[in-house]
Amino acid sequence: METLTFRHTTKKPLPGSVPNAITGVVASGNLEILLERVLPPDACEVAIETPIAGYGVVWEAVVADFVARAQPGGLRISINDGGARPDTVSLRLLQGARLMEA
Amino acid sequence: MAGNRAASADPDALSWYEATARQRVVALADPGSVREFLPPTERRMSPHLPLFDLPRAFDDGIVVGRATLDGKPVLIAAQEGRFMGGAFGEIHGAKLVGLLRAAIELKPAAVLILFDTGGVRLQEANAGETAIAETMRAIVDARAAGIPVIGLIGGRAGCYGGGGLIAGTCSRLAVSEGGRISVSGPEVIETNKGAEEFDSRDRALVWRTMGGKHRRLIGGADAFCADTVAAFRRAALDLIGRAPAFDLDTLEAEQARLESRIERFGDCRDATDVWARLGVNDPDSVPAMDTRAFDETVARVREANHDAR
Amino acid sequence: MTLAEILAGLFPQGHSVQVRDGLVTGGGPFAGSKLHVVGIDGDTPLGVEGALILSRVVLDVVRAGDRAPILVAVDSDSQRMSRRDELLGLNECLAHLAKALLLADRSGHPTIGLIYGHSAAGAFIATALATRVLAALPGANPSVMDLPSVARVTKLPLDKLQEMAKSTPVFAPGIDNMVATGAVHVVLDPGKALDGQIRDLITGLQAGDDRDRLGETRGGRPVARGIAGAVIDQARLV
Numbered sequence: 234m235e236t237l238t239f240r241h242t243t244k245k246p247l248p249g250s251v252p253n254a255i256t257g258v259v260a261s262g263n264l265e266i267l268l269e270r271v272l273p274p275d276a277c278e279v280a281i282e283t284p285i286a287g288y289g290v291v292w293e294a295v296v297a298d299f300v301a302r303a304q305p306g307g308l309r310i311s312i313n314d315g316g317a318r319p320d321t322v323s324l325r326l327l328q329g330a331r332l333m334e335a
Numbered sequence: 336m337a338g339n340r341a342a343s344a345d346p347d348a349l350s351w352y353e354a355t356a357r358q359r360v361v362a363l364a365d366p367g368s369v370r371e372f373l374p375p376t377e378r379r380m381s382p383h384l385p386l387f388d389l390p391r392a393f394d395d396g397i398v399v400g401r402a403t404l405d406g407k408p409v410l411i412a413a414q415e416g417r418f419m420g421g422a423f424g425e426i427h428g429a430k431l432v433g434l435l436r437a438a439i440e441l442k443p444a445a446v447l448i449l450f451d452t453g454g455v456r457l458q459e460a461n462a463g464e465t466a467i468a469e470t471m472r473a474i475v476d477a478r479a480a481g482i483p484v485i486g487l488i489g490g491r492a493g494c495y496g497g498g499g500l501i502a503g504t505c506s507r508l509a510v511s512e513g514g515r516i517s518v519s520g521p522e523v524i525e526t527n528k529g530a531e532e533f534d535s536r537d538r539a540l541v542w543r544t545m546g547g548k549h550r551r552l553i554g555g556a557d558a559f560c561a562d563t564v565a566a567f568r569r570a571a572l573d574l575i576g577r578a579p580a581f582d583l584d585t586l587e588a589e590q591a592r593l594e595s596r597i598e599r600f601g602d603c604r605d606a607t608d609v610w611a612r613l614g615v616n617d618p619d620s621v622p623a624m625d626t627r628a629f630d631e632t633v634a635r636v637r638e639a640n641h642d643a644r
Numbered sequence: 645m646t647l648a649e650i651l652a653g654l655f656p657q658g659h660s661v662q663v664r665d666g667l668v669t670g671g672g673p674f675a676g677s678k679l680h681v682v683g684i685d686g687d688t689p690l691g692v693e694g695a696l697i698l699s700r701v702v703l704d705v706v707r708a709g710d711r712a713p714i715l716v717a718v719d720s721d722s723q724r725m726s727r728r729d730e731l732l733g734l735n736e737c738l739a740h741l742a743k744a745l746l747l748a749d750r751s752g753h754p755t756i757g758l759i760y761g762h763s764a765a766g767a768f769i770a771t772a773l774a775t776r777v778l779a780a781l782p783g784a785n786p787s788v789m790d791l792p793s794v795a796r797v798t799k800l801p802l803d804k805l806q807e808m809a810k811s812t813p814v815f816a817p818g819i820d821n822m823v824a825t826g827a828v829h830v831v832l833d834p835g836k837a838l839d840g841q842i843r844d845l846i847t848g849l850q851a852g853d854d855r856d857r858l859g860e861t862r863g864g865r866p867v868a869r870g871i872a873g874a875v876i877d878q879a880r881l882v
Contacts (some may be wrong), residue, residue, distance in 0.1 A: 432856070436872060457789055528726065586703055619670055
């Protein structure tokens with residue numbers, strides 16, 4: 234298993250007041266994402282556990298793109314990966330952010 | 336509960352088979368009533384899967400909690416069939432055991448178990464197997480205390496292995512077309528006994544032998560549901576109201592029921608032979624029947640309805 | 645130990661236990677009263693008929709109500725794997741046998757499992773694991789799945805699994821691991837009189853299911869008891 238952690242500073246907090254949400258399922262080609270509003274409003278941390286080693290650069294890019302688009306300030310995001318493709322990861326991250334905004 | 340909003344789908348439209356465990360629980364219960372125990376935020380994850388380089392799930396593949404159903408307090412467990420085939424690992428099993436033991440103390444109107452499991456998780460086999468035994472004991476204790484334990488089966492992993500034995504311990508079972516109940520799965524039989532004994536690629540054979548319709552017709556399940564959360568909710572409410580007692584009379588009746596089944600159908604090669612002997616006019620048409628036509632067929636089969644469980 | 649040796653040790657005054665098609669039924673005078681015996685011998689798989697024969701005997705004991713203990717002696721294969729057994733509802737028949745044993749125990753007939761050979765999967769759950777206390781004799785070999793099969797399913801090399809099995813009792817076959825998990829309460833001493841050891845087990849029976857506590861103490865199931873307890877604690881909160 235490989236563990237990756239990315240920390241970002243955001244321009245603004247994610248709107249809404251949902252304290253936490255989960256989306257997705259750990260299965261082959263899929264992943265689960267747990268989002269918790271526990272960080273300072275301009276901070277976002279994404280921690281990933283994945284059985285597929287060696288894709289740190291790809292994860293870094295996907296996470297950076299998500300942070301730029303969603304501005305998820307205040308969120309700690311934890312990912313259990315089952316070998317999802319980058320587009321699936323992006324989709325789930327945006328789904329998760331929407332759940333937190335509700 | 337984490338994910339409440341993820342699943343505020345219309346229970347009439349939500350497919351049980353396609354839904355996740357958490358979506359099933361939220362859509363099955365009264366709106367807003369679910370409180371999850373050991374939710375994902377607590378990160379109670381398997382201590383064993385990392386040894387096998389396998390990913391873990393925040394809830395170890397089972398959602399447990401309490402909710403209301405038509406205002407009645409219930410305890411609910413739901414297995415996630417897509418994570419490790421919904422199989423029983425140490426934490427997964429212990430969450431179900433804890434829920435049933437809590438029921439004995441709290442006396443809810445019912446315990447609902449939403450099965451979706453291939454059986455024991457091999458990477459944690461001894462823990463899973465022992466948890467299944469503990470679960471069966473706790474179900475019996477709950478039933479003897481007057482608490483109905485209702486199993487709902489319609490997920491993609493079916494209800495196999497030790498899951499099938501737990502299902503057979505419940506007070507009542509509801510099953511959908513996609514729900515399969517069995518001990519040895521098709522692949523297990525084929526691997527051990529050969530394709531001439533069971534061709535696991537023959538999906539029609541799998542559904543006929545282990546599927547919801549066959550189980551309902553022979554009295555292995557008490558209700559047949561369309562593949563929607565709303566249908567399972569109606570079935571659960573109905574079954575809670577008519578759960579058999581757990582006592583010697585019930586088990587004597589079950590003994591007689593199962594002995595008579597083997598006597599009558601023991602020489603049948605295929606499920607269609609069983610259905611013909613049960614009095615179904617056109618057995619070959621059963622797999623294609625819609626829910627209404629199937630319900631009408633079941634209504635004419637004496638063996639399908641009983642209190643011997 | 646063979647079944648004959650076990651029975652000779654349990655019943656110095658003789659017994660009526662018979663084995664037919666691998667199914668064990670009968671009993672004999674024991675500790676001033678009586679001991680009923682049901683079980684499976686000779687690595688026999690348990691199918692629908694066998695399960696119902698054993699459950700019939702157990703229910704008869706409950707009906708008679710002599711409150712005598714029931715010994716469940718097991719040297720079995722797994723459940724019988726066949727299309728016919730599943731067609732006829734093997735899950736119901738195995739669950740029924742387990743329920744009969746659990747009912748007997750609740751009804752004042754203490755149930756004691758004794759595994760003296762192999763057992764696996766559904767047959768193990770429906771018999772030995774459905775008793776209140778499970779004892780084993782040295783050489784017993786319960787398993788969920790043998791390591792070569794585990795290797796096939798998990799796609800891990802067998803030698804790596806064998807190495808892991810030494811430090812991780814939670815998945816590996818064998819009696820020591822089942823003891824560590826708490827599923828097997830005690831391993832008996834074949835050098836001592838068997839009847840006395842079984843009598844002591846019956847005298848020392850605890851109420852409730854203490855298998856997760858044993859698994860925690862022995863290290864084979866490190867977290868199960870704590871998890872079950874945490875669920876109960878959270879369920880209690882209004």
